[in-house]
Amino acid sequence: MAKGTVAYKIIRQHLVSGKMNPGEEIAIRIDQTLTQDATGTMAYLELEAMGIDRVKTELSVSYIDHNMLQTDFRNPDDHKYLMSVAKRFGIWLSKPGNGICHQIHVERFAKPGKTLLGSDSHTPTSGGVGMIAIGAGGLDVAAAMAGEPFYLKMPKIVGVKLTGKMPDWVTAKDIILELLRRLTVKGGVGKIFEYFGDGVKELTVPERSTITNMGAELGATTSVFPSDEITRAYLKAQGREQDWIELLPDPDAEYDEVIEIDLNQLEPLIAQPHSPDNVVPVREIEGVKVDQVVIGSCTNSSFVDLTRSAKLLEGQKVHPDVVFAVAPGSKQALELITENGELLNFLKAGARILETACGPCIGMGYAPPSGGVSVRSFNRNFEGRSGTPDAKVYLASPETCVACAIAGEVIDPRRLAQKTGAKWIKVDMPERFPYGDEAFIEPLPPEEAKGVGIYRGPNIKPLPPFDELPSDLEAKVALVVGDNITTDHIMPAGAKILPLRSNIYAISEYVYHYVDPDFVKRIKSIADAGYAGVIVGGENYGQGSSREHAALAPRFLGVRAVIAKSFARIHHANLVNFGIVPLELKNPSDYERFSLGDELIISDLREALQEGREVKVLNKTTGEEILCRYNLTPYQIEVLLGGGRLNYIKNKQRESALS
Ligand code: MIC
Ligand code: SF4
Numbered sequence: 001m002a003k004g005t006v007a008y009k010i011i012r013q014h015l016v017s018g019k020m021n022p023g024e025e026i027a028i029r030i031d032q033t034l035t036q037d038a039t040g041t042m043a044y045l046e047l048e049a050m051g052i053d054r055v056k057t058e059l060s061v062s063y064i065d066h067n068m069l070q071t072d073f074r075n076p077d078d079h080k081y082l083m084s085v086a087k088r089f090g091i092w093l094s095k096p097g098n099g100i101c102h103q104i105h106v107e108r109f110a111k112p113g114k115t116l117l118g119s120d121s122h123t124p125t126s127g128g129v130g131m132i133a134i135g136a137g138g139l140d141v142a143a144a145m146a147g148e149p150f151y152l153k154m155p156k157i158v159g160v161k162l163t164g165k166m167p168d169w170v171t172a173k174d175i176i177l178e179l180l181r182r183l184t185v186k187g188g189v190g191k192i193f194e195y196f197g198d199g200v201k202e203l204t205v206p207e208r209s210t211i212t213n214m215g216a217e218l219g220a221t222t223s224v225f226p227s228d229e230i231t232r233a234y235l236k237a238q239g240r241e242q243d244w245i246e247l248l249p250d251p252d253a254e255y256d257e258v259i260e261i262d263l264n265q266l267e268p269l270i271a272q273p274h275s276p277d278n279v280v281p282v283r284e285i286e287g288v289k290v291d292q293v294v295i296g297s298c299t300n301s302s303f304v305d306l307t308r309s310a311k312l313l314e315g316q317k318v319h320p321d322v323v324f325a326v327a328p329g330s331k332q333a334l335e336l337i338t339e340n341g342e343l344l345n346f347l348k349a350g351a352r353i354l355e356t357a358c359g360p361c362i363g364m365g366y367a368p369p370s371g372g373v374s375v376r377s378f379n380r381n382f383e384g385r386s387g388t389p390d391a392k393v394y395l396a397s398p399e400t401c402v403a404c405a406i407a408g409e410v411i412d413p414r415r416l417a418q419k420t421g422a423k424w425i426k427v428d429m430p431e432r433f434p435y436g437d438e439a440f441i442e443p444l445p446p447e448e449a450k451g452v453g454i455y456r457g458p459n460i461k462p463l464p465p466f467d468e469l470p471s472d473l474e475a476k477v478a479l480v481v482g483d484n485i486t487t488d489h490i491m492p493a494g495a496k497i498l499p500l501r502s503n504i505y506a507i508s509e510y511v512y513h514y515v516d517p518d519f520v521k522r523i524k525s526i527a528d529a530g531y532a533g534v535i536v537g538g539e540n541y542g543q544g545s546s547r548e549h550a551a552l553a554p555r556f557l558g559v560r561a562v563i564a565k566s567f568a569r570i571h572h573a574n575l576v577n578f579g580i581v582p583l584e585l586k587n588p589s590d591y592e593r594f595s596l597g598d599e600l601i602i603s604d605l606r607e608a609l610q611e612g613r614e615v616k617v618l619n620k621t622t623g624e625e626i627l628c629r630y631n632l633t634p635y636q637i638e639v640l641l642g643g644g645r646l647n648y649i650k651n652k653q654r655e656s657a658l659s
Contacts, residue, residue, distance in 0.1 A: 002157035004250030007192045007224050010132045013116050016149040020155045022256060023190070025633035031114040031142050032059045038066035038099045038493070039119035039547055041078050041502035043138030044085040047145055047464055048454070050649055054090040054446055056147030059109060061092040063101035063440030064089045067498045069365065074499040077080055077457025081502065083441070088452040089145070090443040093380035093518035098439035099330030099356040100124065102298040106209050107332055108437065111243045112227030117144045120191075121216045121570060122298050122379065123545040128245045129235070130227030134191075135216060137574040139645050145412040148649070151635055152573075155192045156223040159255030168424035169413045171298060172207035173377070177269040180263060181279035185484060186540040188570060190289075191257075195225050196249055199263045204429055205234040206302035213299045214379045217276040219543060219568055232308030237433050268412055270375075271395040272646035275484070280399055283412040284327045285352040287446040289321070291372035293405040295398045296354065297361040298326030300377035303333040304427045305398040310342035310399075310427050312402045312413075318350040319408030325366055327354035339434065351405075363387035363494035373406045377632055380544065382488045384514050386493065393417035407429035414488025421541065458500045464556060468643040474600040475532040477594050478523045479516060483538035487550035487571055489515050501549060508553035520557065527558030536594040537571050542571025551578045555644075562601065563617065563628060565591060578642035581605065581626035590626045593619060609637045 006438075011020060011028060018026030020314045033055075035043050040062055064083050068077050078305040079096065086093035094104060101118070102125035108114065112130035116123060119138040127131035135149065144150055162181070179193075180371045193215050195208070203211075208225040215223030225231075225245035235244045268282040295301060296308055306328055318324040326346050328334040335355055337343045346353065360366035360379045367387030374386060376392045381393035394410070403413035406420070416422065444452065481489070491512055492495075501505035512519040521532065523533045535554070541564035542550065551574035562582040567586045575582045585591060598621040615628045632640070641649045 001256060002256050002599060004253035005157050005255060006130060006160065006226050006247050006249050006602065007132060007157045007194050007249065010113055010115065017365045018153050018154065018472050022154050023592050024154050024485050025151060025635065026154045026173065028115060030057060030144040030150050032109065033144050034061045034105055034116065034118040034123060035138065036066050036120050037064045037082060038498055038501050039138045040082055040381045041460065042548060043119050043142045043501070044082065045396065046139050046646060047089065048145045049463060050052060050142060051647055052146045052654065054449065055145040057145055059092065060145050061094060061109060062086045063104065064096040065100045065287055066362055067364060068357050068394065069094045069353060069495055073457060074131050074459040078502050079461055080455045081460055082456040086441065087444050088454055088512060090446065090449055092443055093441040095439040095441065097331065097356060098331070099296045099328070102213060103302060103329035103333070106205065107330060107433070108435070109239055110236055112231060112245050112247050117141050117150050119546060121544065121599040122213050124215055124220070124222040125209045125213040125298055126235055127212035127222055128205050130225055132222055132224060132535055132545060133559065133651070134222050135546045135547055135570055136572060139577045140546060140573060143374040144647065144651060145165065146507050146621040151633065152221065153190060153633070155190050156256040158191050158193050159258045160193050161193060161197040161258055161260045163360040164262050165200060165202055166263045166266060169268055169417065170266045171397040171399055172203055172210040173267045174266050175261060176211045177271060177272040177279045177307055178266060180217055180271065180277040181269065183218055184277045185217055185275060185543055186219050188215060188220030188636045191220050193218070193220050194249070195466040200225060201367050202232065202263065204304055205231060206304045209302070217379055219359040230538070233393050234429065237430055239432070239435055245452045260397070265575060268397065268400050268414065270400060270410065271381060272380055273392040274396060276380060282396065282410060282580070285410050286412060288373060288410040290369045290375055290404050290409055292374040293321050293401050294327065294331065294360055294366060294374065295377045295519055296359060297378040298329060299379040300398050301327060301329030301333065306333055306337050306376065307340065307342055307427045308425060309398045309560065310337060310345040312346045312422055312483060313349040314397060316349055316406050316420065318405045319406050322405050323352065324350065325352040325354050326392070327359045328356045330436070332354055332433055333438060334432045335432065335436050360386065362498070364498065365495065367391070368393070375401050375410065377401050382486050382544065385488050386490070389514065401469045443577055453482055459499070461505055463646070464504060466555065466643045466647065468612060469579060469581070469606055471606045473532045473601060473605055475534045475560065476526045477536055477596055477600065478526055478533040478559065479512060480521055480536045480594055480596055484540045484543055486544035487542055487547050488544055490550040491547055491553055494629050504552060504556055505537070507549055508556045511553045511557060523557045523559065532560035533558045534600055535559055535563060536561045536591065538591060539565045541567050543568040546570045548577065550576045551575045551580055563624065572631070576632065576639055577645040579640060583630055586614065586629050587628040593622065593624050593626055598622065605637040606641055609640065
């Protein structure tokens with residue numbers, strides 16, 4: 001039961017209900033929340049629907065960092081909506097230009113020992129300072145702002161023991177790529193990764209945050225580092241020493257599992273297209289011609305990353321065939337490299353400087369050329385995510401990225417250093433960071449906040465109402481997909497679709513857009529004929545982004561159940577939140593028994609869920625009966641029966657008003 005670990009201690013302190021046995025449902029109190037603009041508009045529409053007067057958390061922050069293209073009124077209208085909501089409900093607002101939510105949260109707000117729930121899958125980044133930071137759907141985050149606890153299955157706590165010292169040219173990114181190589185994108189489902197051992201002392205807070213950030217790609221619930229003297233020095237340099245507490249594992253702490261990484265043995269690694277776990281040593285794929293390189297994203301755009309990359313570029317030129325860009329993760333990091341003069345190294349080498357935002361990571365500009373190779377310091381390389389369907393995106397450390405930009409091909413940075421004489425440098429942390437708080441708007445005092453009107457542009461549409469789960473489902477298979485389907489597949493992002501995040505009617509036209517362009521037409525005709533829609537999937541269905549639109553939009557179109565071999569955590573929760581039943585095949589090979597258009601009968605679904613029985617799915621087209629089970633807590637079953645979490649919360653409020 002992993003007692004004495006950092007994760008156990010924080011969860012124990014925040015436990016509202018349940019027993020901390022792995023797999024059992026627990027509820028925890030949430031101290032802080034974060035949202036970003038792409039998930040935030042929906043989360044705040046949901047918060048509004050909950051009818052509260054002011055957020056009940058210790059701190060809530062609304063960041064604007066994902067969609068900043070502003071090609072027409074829609075996106076700036078969303079920003080104005082977010083600003084007015086923040087004022088109205090007592091929320092901090094981080095204006096566009098301030099940087100990427102996870103980077104800034106670590107810099108300015110993350111606190112050891114606290115809990116954070118964020119409507120973005122990389123929220124665990126703040127685990128780098130010793131907090132339990134979890135990514136969730138917007139509705140869960142809205143509920144946390146309304147004072148509701150967060151429900152989850154108690155994860156296993158996996159200790160990752162770091163020993164030894166990283167050789168030169170090996171970085172924090174290579175540690176997490178090594179874990180992805182060993183464990184794959186589903187290896188972390190139901191687990192918290194807690195780092196311990198002597199090797200922890202080798203890593204600064206931004207480097208720890210690179211690791212906790214990309215733990216999301218393992219499918220983990222979260223990742224956490226201890227809070228030690230390194231954390232203290234970092235928070236002190238941020239002017240926040242008062243936020244520091246020491247939080248170390250007990251000497252006799254027991255982990256549910258232990259994985260060991262000998263840092264001495266690591267070498268520069270790279271994830272090949274199209275999955276973050278398709279990892280090989282960089283030296284094995286040297287020579288692949290590169291068109292584009294970019295350093296940025298919430299994984300690797302900290303002051304440490306930018307400083308070292310800039311130093312390595314000193315006196316060098318970007319290869320003539322390569323376009324190289326840098327998107328600093330935060331205004332603070334950009335200010336520092338401006339003050340230190342390192343920004344000039346990027347410019348002199350021929351780099352393009354992009355805005356401090358998510359940018360190319362979510363396909364908002366800087367798409368690669370047709371069939372192009374892009375080497376990125378990011379965390380995700382799913383097919384099509386860059387905006388170019390046939391691009392080949394590789395993921396590596398910023399240092400490897402710089403080496404590739406100079407060489408014009410994939411190259412092990414150690415070999416480039418031999419050629420150019422570049423020396424590895426240690427980046428010292430500054431005694432004091434430029435806080436860079438100018439782009440934050442502080443919450444208004446309660447009395448003033450009450451008078452604030454909410455701004456709504458014409459693209460902002462309220463949530464549609466959803467009905468209860470019927471007892472019997474007469475359904476049709478609307479789509480059959482394979483393993484590791486991402487929420488980018490289900491609900492793509494990018495410059496065309498992202499401006500529609502606050503308009504469920506418009507965005508639902510793009511569900512499964514690039515996987516099956518006929519999906520929307522098909523599901524609509526299924527719904528019009530009075531059938532429910534069912535999607536059939538493989539393993540790890542819904543991995544990746546936390547975007548609840550990947551559940552909300554299919555539900556809006558008429559999907560009532562997903563039958564899969566297994567589900568990713570956040571998407572599973574989002575399906576429940578919007579009243580779609582996530583059913584797991586009892587026998588995974590039964591996956592073969594479904595084809596597009598099959599007619600299904602799921603009788604007594606409500607009763608089966610209420611009584612904890614397996615669900616029988618009759619494939620009327622083939623005459624076969626298929627057994628499904630489900631991984632649902634009693635609370636989730638209640639939510640599903642009522643047609644989703646918003647209905648559940650509203651009913652609860654109604655009942656308490658009556659009593
Ligand atoms: C992502 O990296 O996919 C995103 C964009 O940050 C998402 C959130 C979203 O889709 O808005 C995430 O990771 O949760
Ligand atoms: Fe933004 Fe990319 Fe990080 Fe998502 S993964 S929060 S899109 S930088």
